[in-house]
Amino acid sequence: MCLGVPGKIIDRYEANGLPMGKIDFGGTVREACLAYVPTAQIGDYTVIHVGFAISILSEEEAQATLETLRGMVDIAEELGPEERER
Amino acid sequence: MKYVTEYRDADLVQAVLREIRRTVTRPHTLMEICGGQTHAIVRHGLDQLLPEQIELVHGPGCPVCVTPLELIDKALTIAEQPGVIFTSYGDMLRVPGSGRDLFMVRANGGDVRVVYSPLDAVKIAQENPDKQVVFFAIGFETTAPANAMSVLQAQALGLDNFSVLVSHVCVPPAMHAILGSPDNRVQGFLAAGHVCAVMGYWQYPPIATQYQVPIAITGFEPLDVIQGILAVVRSLEQGKIEVNNAYARAVTYEGNKAAQQVIDRVFEVRDRQWRGIGPISQSGWGLRPTFVQFDAEHRFDLGAIDTQESPICIAGQILQGLKKPHHCPAFGRQCTPETPLGATMVSSEGACAAYYRYGRHLILESAHV
Numbered sequence A: 001m002c003l004g005v006p007g008k009i010i011d012r013y014e015a016n017g018l019p020m021g022k023i024d025f026g027g028t029v030r031e032a033c034l035a036y037v038p039t040a041q042i043g044d045y046t047v048i049h050v051g052f053a054i055s056i057l058s059e060e061e062a063q064a065t066l067e068t069l070r071g072m073v074d075i076a077e078e079l080g081p082e083e084r085e086r
Numbered sequence B: 001m002k003y004v005t006e007y008r009d010a011d012l013v014q015a016v017l018r019e020i021r022r023t024v025t026r027p028h029t030l031m032e033i034c035g036g037q038t039h040a041i042v043r044h045g046l047d048q049l050l051p052e053q054i055e056l057v058h059g060p061g062c063p064v065c066v067t068p069l070e071l072i073d074k075a076l077t078i079a080e081q082p083g084v085i086f087t088s089y090g091d092m093l094r095v096p097g098s099g100r101d102l103f104m105v106r107a108n109g110g111d112v113r114v115v116y117s118p119l120d121a122v123k124i125a126q127e128n129p130d131k132q133v134v135f136f137a138i139g140f141e142t143t144a145p146a147n148a149m150s151v152l153q154a155q156a157l158g159l160d161n162f163s164v165l166v167s168h169v170c171v172p173p174a175m176h177a178i179l180g181s182p183d184n185r186v187q188g189f190l191a192a193g194h195v196c197a198v199m200g201y202w203q204y205p206p207i208a209t210q211y212q213v214p215i216a217i218t219g220f221e222p223l224d225v226i227q228g229i230l231a232v233v234r235s236l237e238q239g240k241i242e243v244n245n246a247y248a249r250a251v252t253y254e255g256n257k258a259a260q261q262v263i264d265r266v267f268e269v270r271d272r273q274w275r276g277i278g279p280i281s282q283s284g285w286g287l288r289p290t291f292v293q294f295d296a297e298h299r300f301d302l303g304a305i306d307t308q309e310s311p312i313c314i315a316g317q318i319l320q321g322l323k324k325p326h327h328c329p330a331f332g333r334q335c336t337p338e339t340p341l342g343a344t345m346v347s348s349e350g351a352c353a354a355y356y357r358y359g360r361h362l363i364l365e366s367a368h369v
């Protein structure tokens, strides 16, 4: 139950007094409660746990991480095959 | 899928693995706390791609595994009562109690239902005013915001037929218990990314300092896990005891304040029993007295519960990183997902289940021949 999967918010509405949304997980759509992500907007990606959004994913941080890691690939290429095998 | 595919990029994983190989000069034992990470590691064979000096041991972060037997037995007793609809996350149904599980209760006519979200249980209570609806509110910090909200929602809707059987545990006290044990082998931690998405990671620097262990907040995709390992290995090699956030796209230092506030409103800190591990003081949450009318342990007269644990199961030692599933004599023999002796064999986050599911018992058998 802790395998929070990221999904995209495609709709927002209220039900029983709670902010709810439709979340698209690569084609599968499920309902989730958005009470804990009050600033979330349609189009945002969020981590869902047992029917609740607990975090909005940061595109900026995601890109920064990937940049750093891609940098490691570039360095390895510059070092050449010998260093790479070490 | 965005935020998934990029983190399974084989070239990037290889690049980080090379960096780990370049960095490591001596043996290190790291623990991934979260059972979700254990599954990612075994599924992708990440442990086998790491240099030999790095050993991964599996932690207690499997909510189903650590829910105490006494609570499971209480759940079974409640679910057997007439007029009760017992609701639970699907993982709990096969968890062995003393001699039976929730599936058996259902087969014998009990109304046991699997829900995806605790709000579904509240809805069932709304739709069945003549029944008592009980939700098995288990888990770590990740399920607490949802479980707490179900209580507030039942209160707001004026439901008097909804209650929760609470068994909440928290990660930091378990880390203290593991690190403080004389048998401890763990030198660095991969902290559970989604626990930190809720709680932030302000709780971790004092632990890192007290026990001199580096910690990396780690996600769940292969690249996330391997990146967390690199962060901890770098810290260990450089002798820099620090807490790194290797899952920054989902986790901030403060965490989710709105969720923390609701947890705090509904729950208070309690001593908790951990299945296989024993009591850990101040290690979990229970309902605050103001919500006692929603407490299933208060609503139902449960009498004395006599628990019986399998004498063979070594899950407790596995959950503390002292042993691995294949060290258990029953693993893959008497104990399989169809005939589980312990919860770690049936939970989707259990280490024994991961080793079994990805065929580690077959590899081990052929190695023995």
Ligand code: SF4
Pocket: B312, B313, B314, B315, B318, B325, B328, B329, B330, B331, B332, B335, B336, B340, B341, B342, B343, B344, B345, B352
């Ligand atoms: S293999 Fe089964 S009996 Fe052995 S530790 Fe795991 S759950 Fe317990």
